[in-house]
Amino acid sequence: MSSTDPSLAEELCNLQFASGWSDGVVTELAAISKYVEFAAGTIIFTQGAENHDLFLLSAGRVGLDMYVPARGAVRILTLSRGELLAWSALVGDGHMTATATALEPVRAIAIDGARLLDLCDRRHDIGYRVMKRLAWALSHRLVATRLQLLDLYSHTTPHVLQSPVERR
């Protein structure tokens, strides 16, 4: 990983996570990153498994599923270009909270979580930027999750009485 793919640095700048950062910062980030590709249908990681890379999606969609006993896998979110995957590699304990599946051919930038944390520790200016973007992405995800939780499209009709005949 000593030789950095120049297109990778360029792509990092294009993605919202690193957009607007100086060349120096991007180069540092690119140095600990690599492109990874997953064929459609590939399980990128499974719920509970260890994973040490943070992914920035460059192309293709990824489905996140959580397993519920008796209901099976429930899809909770799909991610696409520009979005973060596997943030628990950075701020969790490295065990994944959901199963990620490539729904299409996926290309992503994988950033080594341990090295990124190390970079953040050594260079607080970079650490601040990374954590700020991460916090933004997570707060955004939290709001989206709350909206899902509100179940906005469900409708209750409490004042409509069911006919006793129909109840039979």
Add this chain to the structure above:
Amino acid sequence: MTANASTESEFFFARAGLQQLIDVLRTRGYKVVGPTIDQGAIIYDEIASVDQLPQGWTDQQEPGQYRLERRNDEAWFGYVVGPHSWKRYLFPPLATVSVADKTAAGWQMTSSPDPSPKYAFLGVRACELAAIKIQDRVFLGGAYVDPIYRDRREQAFVIAVNCTMAGTNCFCTSMNTGPRCRTGFDLALTELPDGFLIEVGSDSGSEIVRELQARVAELAESQAAEQARLQAELQITKKLDTTDIRNLLLTNLEHPRWADVATRCLSCTNCTMVCPTCFCTSVSEVSDLQGDHVERHRQWDSCFNLDFSYMNGGNVRNDIRSRYRQWLTHKLASWIDQFGSSGCVGCGRCITWCPVAIDLTVEVAAIRGETP
């Protein structure tokens, strides 16, 4: 009357002329509705004789209180306004808006067959003229016209009476609606000890005057009438500061006063019912046993009713705070956006007839930050 009297002139008739006026109108097919005493109050009801007028009585009003009292004279119009307003007749509390009948070809809908009564209103005060003008804008002034109101309004003959006294809860001067009757009447009377000064406001008013034993008023009579009207104006003590009131209320939708008034307000609808401009209604279906003949009945409703804002299983305005806020902000603020004027005419009915004595002028002052 003199043949060449202009409609601008003021006329005078003796007290006996009032019965004559009622008789002329009744002969012309009008149902004359005027003030009369019933249930301890001066209400508006159909009358045939001056004997039914509240002669010698006045009304003593406070927030949440109304009492009849004897006057020390025999005036017929020596009171201000009571629990009824003319909207009861122009915009009846219950009306059939349409009828549906099931036929071989399916449902057929027709307009209400109810005829529109031809009313003459006797004793309409300046604030009430203003209220009628406001309801005209609501029901006749937009793209859609309410046919029930229109038919009654077009036929109505309006005899205004100038106030010669004011009540504690009157604030028409704040709303620029009175106490002087200026427009919107066919005839306007000012009661004097020995008769009435008459102003004519329309051709049909002029036509009626011609049938009365009226003469052109003398200067002293005009001056006496002016003096009596002035007396009413001077008696008004209640004030509502309307300065920038639209923005005051619409930018204070989260003011703590709304929660405060909600502890007192009963959400009982009385203020909206006695208000001469409130126009909210609901329609209900009334069908025969077979369900083949259905009438749609429109009834007075109120924004204070919980279910008024019912939508998809929930009520938008789900507490008294939001319902009182809706009423007051609509009446005094958003009404201006909708109809180009305030919805309040300063008659004070909502203050008198609130069973817990809530006074909107006090509430507005509180929102304005003034200590009541």
Add this chain to the structure above:
Amino acid sequence: MNLSPLMTHAHAAVADNPWLSQTVRIESITAEIPEVATYELAFVDPVLAARYRFLPGQFNMLYLPGVGEVAISISANPNSRERWAHTIRVAGTVTQSLSRLQPGATLGLRGPYGNPWPLADCLGKDVILVAGGIGLAPLRPVIYELLANRAKYGNVTLLLGARTPEGLLYPGEYTDWQAGGIEIESTVDRASSEWTGNVGVVTLLIDRLPLPRPDQTVLLMCGPEVMMHFTVKSARKRGLADKQIWLSSERNMQCAVGLCGHCQLGPTFVCKDGPVFRYDHIAPFLKVEGL
């Protein structure tokens, strides 16, 4: 908040009595998603049938004698003649009774009422349509209009949100719409892992949308109020101004002509000043709870 000049055209069609319904017959009923069906209606009177026109975004009052009236947006092609569609969800007394009727049954109709979507403002611009759940129904006439005059508009994208994949309305038409030049992205709140489409709230679709010229883009939306609130937030972040955003709102509409007082929202009567509003006109009142 002025009445559209087009309204006078619609107004000309109503009788002297705005409370009076005309007889319409149910021509067909198509089950859509659970509890939702599309009813094709036609006037029994041929004169009325020939005269009836509506604009995308307008609604009708449907009347079941003995049960009551309900405001339903029109989901038909605005160029359709003789019969037109309403997509109706069972949500109350009237819609429930309606759901028990069969083709051939008659009911009453008044309309069309309300202000339409601002199609004139969309000419030459990119158009984003955001529909949540049954909110697609009032936007469908817009889609037909955009398809019919596709060259007059820029990029057109339809963003759909629904509770589940089964809750996506009019799925059978998506292929035609896409073939006609409309991009469609859909997302659902809940799905099993067999679902290969998007999962997540509809606002995420806006975040991901390519927006080549935000200042030349118009967004039209209809759905739950909370969804629309967050759609605006996402759209603002992508460079759209509030005056480029339009929504169709919902209130308890009873008379449909501004005479009964039920549907007020701040200074507006939703029935006659809306239901379609430009966001900046209505925003100060939408955010106040219980207004």
Add this chain to the structure above:
Amino acid sequence: MADRPKLAVFKFASCDGCQLSLLDAEDELLAVAGAVDIAFFPEASSRMLPGPYDIALVEGSITTAHDAERILEVRKQSRFLMTIGACATAGGIQALRNWGDSAEFLRAVYARPEYISTLTTSTAVADHVAVDFELRGCPINHHQLVEVLASLIAGRRPRTPTHSVCLDCKRRGTVCITVAQGIPCLGPVTQAGCGAICPAYDRGCYGCYGPVKQGNSEGLGDHLVASGHHPSDLVPLFRNFNGYSPEFRAESDRLAARAAQGD
């Protein structure tokens, strides 16, 4: 005929007035009788078919241990249970004993109180089993009952009023007796349904249709006290046919506490 819903009418502690309202409906009752199969209605018919029933109308409050058991059985046998009247919905006038000494009442009323087996309280049906719909009134209005039955059969929302009595007074032109005569009246906090009869005869509303939803009994109580009524005089105003409904009960207890404090 098999498709007609089976209707049953059950009586608990009550005066029978609500059942009589149903019988009073005459013409409408015939229509109702045609639309439902009256399977159990001891007041009207000797025919007593066993359950289960589609619609159960329950009149009366729960005042004995036997009542408390029987209502469980009624619930089990009924798909749709609707209470009719103030007794079933709020405990009725007999719930006044909930504030008193039941044993003392027994001694005062009965020569041999030991033969009487009763609970110390009179409570609403909803305090014992789930209730699907409550039809208010003392007695109920038979037009409303027919409307509710018709809507149940049609499967639509019954149109029973949810507004206050004041609205009905104003619609019919009755002058407010509280404002014009100073008579305390429960109208502002009572659900309409009777047609606002009492104020038209210069009497304050007794609250027969129970508390209106989101009413403000406390606001009314406070104002009446502020305008000169003694709290102890107002306690009986709230403790009436619907005195044990949660809203009126809370306000009467509050006023009683104020009276006890010498307010």
